[in-house]
Amino acid sequence: DVVMIQSPDSLAVSLGERATINCRSSQNVLYRPDGNEYLSWYQLKPGQPPKLLVYWASTREPGVPDRFSGSGSGTDFTLTINRVQAEDAAVYYCEQYYSSPYTFGQGTRLEIK
Amino acid sequence: EEKLVQSGGGLVQPGGSLRLSCVVSGFTFRIHFMDWVRQTPGKGLEWVGRIKDKPNDYGTDYAASVKGRFTISRDDSKNLLSLQMNGLKTEDTAMYYCVRAGYGKGYDRWGQGTLVTVSS
Numbered sequence: 042d043v044v045m046i047q048s049p050d051s052l053a054v055s056l057g058e059r060a061t062i063n064c065r066s067s068q069n070v071l072y073r074p075d076g077n078e079y080l081s082w083y084q085l086k087p088g089q090p091p092k093l094l095v096y097w098a099s100t101r102e103p104g105v106p107d108r109f110s111g112s113g114s115g116t117d118f119t120l121t122i123n124r125v126q127a128e129d130a131a132v133y134y135c136e137q138y139y140s141s142p143y144t145f146g147q148g149t150r151l152e153i154k
Numbered sequence: 155e156e157k158l159v160q161s162g163g164g165l166v167q168p169g170g171s172l173r174l175s176c177v178v179s180g181f182t183f184r185i186h187f188m189d190w191v192r193q194t195p196g197k198g199l200e201w202v203g204r205i206k207d208k209p210n211d212y213g214t215d216y217a218a219s220v221k222g223r224f225t226i227s228r229d230d231s232k233n234l235l236s237l238q239m240n241g242l243k244t245e246d247t248a249m250y251y252c253v254r255a256g257y258g259k260g261y262d263r264w265g266q267g268t269l270v271t272v273s274s
Contacts, residue, residue: 072258081260083199090251090264091191091199102262134199138260142217143189145199 043068043137047146055154060122062149064135069115072139079139082111082120085132085148094133095120127153156180156263158252163268170242170272176235176252176265184208184230187255190237192248193267200248204255205235220246242272 044067054060070079078098083091093102095111098118108123122129130153135146162174174190187210190202203216205226214226223241228234235252249267256262 075258077258079258079260083261085193085199090267091193091261092264093256093260093262096256096259096262102259132198136199136260138255138258141204141215143201143204145201148198 042142043070043140043144045135045137045144045146047133047135047149049149050147051150051152053152053154054122054125056127057124060125060129060151062120062122062133062135062151064113064118064120064146066116066118066137068140070137070139071115078114078118079137080111080113080118081136081138082109083134083136084129085134086130091134122151125151125153129153156254158254158263158265160250160252160265160268163250163270165271165273166242167274168242168244168272171238171240172242172270173239174237174250174252174268174270176237178233178235178254181254181263183228183233183235188226188228188235189253189255189261190224190226190250191253191261192246192250194248202237202250239270242270244272246270247272 046065048063080098082095085091099111132148189204206213225238227236252265253261254263
């Protein structure tokens, strides 16, 4: 199984500052037929289903604010939230959908100071 | 509007059975792979299983933790996805979500979730 490890487990960021969440996979998640990294990021808030933020490691889902950006390749990936807003307080998960079983990181809790 | 509306769930004793349903609207259900994902306070998000589309013979795939106990099915004529859960264990207690597997995009549509509690 592909193991996904996120860091840090939690972080506190001041309003308007930048938050950076890292995700490392135990194997490459590059799908060679289309050249995309099969890595996505989700935001989870209490009482709501998870929301897809980024897929293919760096492509923002339509409707997601452009302060959210994904980057990385191979086994190391990053979700960056610029100009953090109060509504960004949530738990963030990375996920690989390259190979079954599809696996998630353990989650990173973002607190807004 | 693309919607996934779930039903079922509730409290069940260990060893019991439960069936979750997910009715889809607003998109062409039959051409999508559909998955179930669950969320637990202790383990976060966990993939449960997948059912593919008709061209892929409705093939299924399951997490090791539920294989042999859970069965995913679909009825494309009714836009209906189902999860039959047998031999439930306390560790199956979770919020269960039906999800659409977008083409190479991850999970781009989610149901509202349904809570399953396994307890005596």
